[in-house]
Amino acid sequence: MSRQTAYQALYRVTVAYLPFVVAAMIIAVAFHLKKQSDAERPLKGFPLVGLEEEGLSPKEAWMKHGHRVMVKGLTEHKGAFQVMTGTGPKIMLPNRFTEEFRKNDMANLIQTQTRDNFAGWPGFDGMTFLSKHERVVVDAVRINLTQSMGAVTDSLVDETRLATPELFGQDKEWQTIPIKSRIGSFVSRLSSRVFLGPKLCRDSEWLEIAQSHTVNLFQASMAMREGPSLRRLLSFWFNPLYKRLRSQAHAARRILKPLIETRKAEVRKALAAGEKPEKVADLIGWMVAQAQASDIDYAAGQLGMSVVGIHTTTEALAEALVDLCQHPSLFQPLREEIVRELKDQGWTRTTLHRMRLMDSFLKESQRLHPASAASVNRYLYADVKLSDGTVLPKGSRIWIAGRFDDPELYPEPDKLDAYRFLNLRSEAGKSNTWQHTSMTPEHLGFGYGDHGCPGRFFASNELKIALSFLLLNYDWKLPDVPDNQTFIHFGVGNLLSPLCRLSYRRRSAEIEL
Numbered sequence: 001m002s003r004q005t006a007y008q009a010l011y012r013v014t015v016a017y018l019p020f021v022v023a024a025m026i027i028a029v030a031f032h033l034k035k036q037s038d039a040e041r042p043l044k045g046f047p048l049v050g051l052e053e054e055g056l057s058p059k060e061a062w063m064k065h066g067h068r069v070m071v072k073g074l075t076e077h078k079g080a081f082q083v084m085t086g087t088g089p090k091i092m093l094p095n096r097f098t099e100e101f102r103k104n105d106m107a108n109l110i111q112t113q114t115r116d117n118f119a120g121w122p123g124f125d126g127m128t129f130l131s132k133h134e135r136v137v138v139d140a141v142r143i144n145l146t147q148s149m150g151a152v153t154d155s156l157v158d159e160t161r162l163a164t165p166e167l168f169g170q171d172k173e174w175q176t177i178p179i180k181s182r183i184g185s186f187v188s189r190l191s192s193r194v195f196l197g198p199k200l201c202r203d204s205e206w207l208e209i210a211q212s213h214t215v216n217l218f219q220a221s222m223a224m225r226e227g228p229s230l231r232r233l234l235s236f237w238f239n240p241l242y243k244r245l246r247s248q249a250h251a252a253r254r255i256l257k258p259l260i261e262t263r264k265a266e267v268r269k270a271l272a273a274g275e276k277p278e279k280v281a282d283l284i285g286w287m288v289a290q291a292q293a294s295d296i297d298y299a300a301g302q303l304g305m306s307v308v309g310i311h312t313t314t315e316a317l318a319e320a321l322v323d324l325c326q327h328p329s330l331f332q333p334l335r336e337e338i339v340r341e342l343k344d345q346g347w348t349r350t351t352l353h354r355m356r357l358m359d360s361f362l363k364e365s366q367r368l369h370p371a372s373a374a375s376v377n378r379y380l381y382a383d384v385k386l387s388d389g390t391v392l393p394k395g396s397r398i399w400i401a402g403r404f405d406d407p408e409l410y411p412e413p414d415k416l417d418a419y420r421f422l423n424l425r426s427e428a429g430k431s432n433t434w435q436h437t438s439m440t441p442e443h444l445g446f447g448y449g450d451h452g453c454p455g456r457f458f459a460s461n462e463l464k465i466a467l468s469f470l471l472l473n474y475d476w477k478l479p480d481v482p483d484n485q486t487f488i489h490f491g492v493g494n495l496l497s498p499l500c501r502l503s504y505r506r507r508s509a510e511i512e513l
Ligand code: HEM
Pocket: 109, 110, 137, 138, 141, 145, 308, 309, 310, 312, 313, 316, 371, 375, 376, 377, 444, 445, 446, 447, 448, 449, 450, 451, 452, 453, 454, 455, 456, 458, 459
């Protein structure tokens, strides 16, 4: 067939089938929009709380004033009520129900997080991986990472020693920087050392992705939640926000491919010989081993890890530094504790465990700025009956209200008291209850129960190591500028403003770190 005849044949087929193709596309879009609008309808049988007296729709009220909506619901209702989030209704439960979700196979965390953050859409690949391969991620963190904490501590100290002067310099004059982005680079580097090993943790292209992917993803999620379904669908392919996400996912696959292929080959070889895969010291290797080297998108898994692990730790460290600058009398006792414990034992897990004032301070900083005032986000696979008789329907999503600012539990809850948890730990039998990594209904900073944060031991150690280097090597203060921004609240969430600036200068450390 000549080329011209072939084109003519193709043209005839296209014209003949075009109406069917267009009709199929219209049906697909209509189906998508119907599914979306069904998902955004209130649930039957639960009071919907909003701020209609202020002329806001329930969704607008939640997006703009989520914390007030939550407090209003808790005041007006004794039991469960619902709020309208950007991705549909969620049932909010008072804190007394926390224990009922300690162990509940029908209540899942990742399935609600990934629905909130558009798993399945191109670019949201980290979320898609978490939703499809939840066990791979959770077991690699909970089992392998936690069991390797001794070696992980050594790697973290090693990388912090190298990264600190590179990222913060040696200048003895005061300099002022936007603190969150610098801390973001620092945490991306330290975490990537454990997630991907010594080579990739210094790869500038990967570090840029590890640091910025979460912010890009949350911005894209927020834009998706705000927009009506049709606009969401249309803008998705053209908006630069989503294009950036898609190109980051693409680049992540390219950069991580050689390491992933090596780890897969190692695990396959061991499995073929009927042996246990050799011990490796990076999270990507643990993920490959947990998945038995199957062909899944491990690079997307790393993007998911950036979302759950790097962003959260960046917020915690940057917020802790700002808290210290607002309460400078804490620098001295914290430095004294670091020096005392390190002189005694050097860098070991026990040393970190014995930094009890730092532990208490980190928990207090988290209490004042929890990532979310409501925690224990769960998707329900089946009906769940609560102790008060309420039936939470299958397919719904729930949240439990935190008590972070409850004055009955925490006197003067708006005040930062770095010694608060240290004092509580000195009460008989309470030493473990109020540790930074302990999960209790009274402090849901790392969530609770089966799906509580499995990375909290790693995060707490990383924060203590990073803070020790930053406090002994540098002086810190709030800059003398009129318009410095610090903490911002949105919905039930808390963040440090990316515009927040801190000043610092090199000091002589009391001991070599
Ligand atoms: C200061 C840093 C961190 C904070 C504040 C934090 C907080 C949280 C919270 C609140 C949850 C939800 C728990 C629940 O609803 O019960 C969670 C889950 C999770 N976190 Fe963390 N996290 C941090 C660091 C990390 C790190 C470093 C990793 C990984 C190395 C990690 C991995 C995870 C995973 C995999 C889940 C999902 C658990 C599941 O679905 O069963 N997190 N985290």
